[in-house]
Amino acid sequence: MGKFKNIVILTGAGISAESGLATFRAANGLWNNHKVEDVATIEAFQRNPAYVHEFYNDLKKEVLAAKPNAAHQAITRLQKEYPAEVSVITQNVDLLHEKAGNQNVYHIHGQINQAVCLNCGQILETSGDVDTETVCPHCGIGGMMKPNIVFFGENLLYMDKVDELLRRCDLFLSVGTSGVVFPAAAFVQTAKYYGAATYEFNLEATSNNFYFDQHIMGPAGTTLPAFVDEMIKDIKNAD
Numbered sequence: 001m002g003k004f005k006n007i008v009i010l011t012g013a014g015i016s017a018e019s020g021l022a023t024f025r026a027a028n029g030l031w032n033n034h035k036v037e038d039v040a041t042i043e044a045f046q047r048n049p050a051y052v053h054e055f056y057n058d059l060k061k062e063v064l065a066a067k068p069n070a071a072h073q074a075i076t077r078l079q080k081e082y083p084a085e086v087s088v089i090t091q092n093v094d095l096l097h098e099k100a101g102n103q104n105v106y107h108i109h110g111q112i113n114q115a116v117c118l119n120c121g122q123i124l125e126t127s128g129d130v131d132t133e134t135v136c137p138h139c140g141i142g143g144m145m146k147p148n149i150v151f152f153g154e155n156l157l158y159m160d161k162v163d164e165l166l167r168r169c170d171l172f173l174s175v176g177t178s179g180v181v182f183p184a185a186a187f188v189q190t191a192k193y194y195g196a197a198t199y200e201f202n203l204e205a206t207s208n209n210f211y212f213d214q215h216i217m218g219p220a221g222t223t224l225p226a227f228v229d230e231m232i233k234d235i236k237n238a239d
């Protein structure tokens with residue numbers, strides 16, 4: 001395995017599955033118990049903000065109680081022991097990357113512990129409930145807080161940074177994502193176009209099959225630590 005300088009790790013709900021958090025499209029996934037059009041679109045929020053707040057308040061309690069697993073911890077080990085810039089682009093709104101000590105984490109779909117004021121744009125960090133009565137601490141207006149989650153149809157966050165990272169990465173790892181939601185599902189194409197080696201870590205082959213040089217099947221809590229250990233061993237042997 002070569003010596004890489006700029007590593008990008010794209011993660012999805014699958015990396016948090018072994019921490020006990022539901023994914024979206026599995027049989028018992030979030031989108032099997034709630035319709036996307038009822039809780040994850042700006043129209044849903046305009047139609048019934050109380051219901052959308054309730055969904056994310058309930059999800060927040062579960063997410064904030066979860067603990068990172070060996071896959072998250074392997075990324076911290078890679079960032080500490082492998083001489084490269086390692087960035088994490090996550091579709092997840094949980095904080096398990098941060099709890100595991102990962103650095104350079106970009107939440108392109110937002111974060112469950114944040115709300116944004118639609119009146120003044122201020123982002124509020126909050127581990128508690130947010131609802132239609134919540135007053136913005138910055139502008140003092142009530143009833144204008146929205147979960148800082150990127151709804152379908154809204155622009156993703158950090159996209160300029162993502163573009164820069166994908167153009168200069170020489171190793172792209174996709175971990176625990178079904179590769180069906182764009183533009184994140186196309187990140188591997190950009191990375192590959194600019195010359196990166198591309199690996200997919202999943203329980204099964206995904207629709208993005210073609211763009212990956214290698215598919216590492218199995219639970220990320222097992223496969224990613226083994227992959228990272230191998231990378232670190234190679235570097236130590238090369239020295």
Ligand code: APR
Pocket residue numbers: 011012013014015017018023024025026029091092109175176177178179180181201202203204206218219220221
């Ligand atoms: N290890 C590795 N992969 C796993 C594991 C595991 N332990 N458990 C599940 N997976 C894989 C599944 O095989 C699936 O391919 O994780 C993927 C999860 O896919 P989704 O449920 O579609 O989640 P994700 O890809 O993150 O969804 C992307 O869709 O609805 C939006 O905003 C939401 O960020 C989300 C986006």
